[in-house]
Amino acid sequence: MLPFYPVVNDEFAAVNELILRELHSEVPLVENIGHYLIEAGGKRLRPLLVLLSAKACGYQGSDHISLAAVIEFIHSATLLHDDVVDTSDLRRGRLTANARWGNAPSVLVGDFLYSRAFQMMVALGNMEIMRILADTTNAISEGEVQQLINAGNDQTSEQDYLQVIDKKTAKLFEAAARCGAVVADAQHLTSAMASYGHHIGMAFQLVDDALDYSSSSEELGKNIGDDLAEGKSTLPLIHVLDKGTNDQAELVRDAIKSGGIEQLDAVLAAIEATGAIQYTMDLAHHHVDQAIGSLDSLTQSDTKTALTELARFAVERKS
Numbered sequence: 034m035l036p037f038y039p040v041v042n043d044e045f046a047a048v049n050e051l052i053l054r055e056l057h058s059e060v061p062l063v064e065n066i067g068h069y070l071i072e073a074g075g076k077r078l079r080p081l082l083v084l085l086s087a088k089a090c091g092y093q094g095s096d097h098i099s100l101a102a103v104i105e106f107i108h109s110a111t112l113l114h115d116d117v118v119d120t121s122d123l124r125r126g127r128l129t130a131n132a133r134w135g136n137a138p139s140v141l142v143g144d145f146l147y148s149r150a151f152q153m154m155v156a157l158g159n160m161e162i163m164r165i166l167a168d169t170t171n172a173i174s175e176g177e178v179q180q181l182i183n184a185g186n187d188q189t190s191e192q193d194y195l196q197v198i199d200k201k202t203a204k205l206f207e208a209a210a211r212c213g214a215v216v217a218d219a220q221h222l223t224s225a226m227a228s229y230g231h232h233i234g235m236a237f238q239l240v241d242d243a244l245d246y247s248s249s250s251e252e253l254g255k256n257i258g259d260d261l262a263e264g265k266s267t268l269p270l271i272h273v274l275d276k277g278t279n280d281q282a283e284l285v286r287d288a289i290k291s292g293g294i295e296q297l298d299a300v301l302a303a304i305e306a307t308g309a310i311q312y313t314m315d316l317a318h319h320h321v322d323q324a325i326g327s328l329d330s331l332t333q334s335d336t337k338t339a340l341t342e343l344a345r346f347a348v349e350r351k352s
Contacts (some may be wrong), residue, residue, distance in 0.1 A: 086213025113143035176200025203234030232324035
């Protein structure tokens with residue numbers, strides 16, 4: 034077990050139990066796909082962040098359990114929709130739901146998870162949390178659409194890329210950490226926790242995009258080069274376009290526009306030659322440093338230590 038889980042071990046177990054209860058539906062296919070996705074594993078870092086944030090802010094109640102489950106349902110819904118849009122067939126080492134059941138059931142069960150999340154949110158009765166999560170889901174949708182627009186576009190800039198990952202990934206991390214402070218009624222800490230969540234989310238996506246060109250399918254649980262196959266201009270490719278030779282840049286431009294992995298080995302060589310992975314990881318480390326700095330206003334505790342360890346894990350992981 035990673036070192037940042039034991040601090041909220043009982044709460045984390047309660048979140049997992051609640052998630053399984055809330056997956057109940059009178060339609061068997063909804064439950065089948067929901068359980069398949071939720072039980073596939075994963076680190077559940079976003080709900081964990083809710084628990085750690087709330088506890089670090091002194092929360093003593095139990096609403097953070099429901100809030101953590103809400104965050105996981107929103108995240109799971111985005112995964113179902115993303116895999117359909119990206120035509121992915123492997124996630125966490127298993128067939129994606131759309132590869133197993135088809136696109137239509139995956140999209141509709143994603144909708145179910147979204148709506149169940151909002152049912153649970155309403156039950157919490159906290160208007161500030163509802164506002165944060167409504168804004169967050171809207172931003173996530175915008176980020177996904179922008180990423181779709183950028184697919185195959187070899188003119189995507191680093192700034193364009195950073196705006197997309199802020200919306201599609203960092204916003205939910207930010208919301209998780211902010212809502213933990215809100216549920217704890219620690220208004221003086223909401224901005225600090227939101228900053229922490231934002232920087233953690235940015236770091237996680239940067240590392241994901243680096244691992245897509247530097248890890249293995251076995252470690253990642255998905256196919257290497259998936260981003261290239263989808264024509265995604267992630268930071269390692271953008272760096273080659275900015276710093277590579279004319280031949281290296283032309284190779285990457287062609288690969289992005291064609292959306293194929295026929296030249297994957299050559300692209301990997303260009304990424305290595307230009308130091309693109311190190312450049313991406315350096316930016317991830319910068320965000321981790323910013324995240325840890327955001328915790329300065331928190332009182333020292335085991336939970337604050339766990340949040341620091343979680344931040345460091347963001348750049349140390351291999352999958």
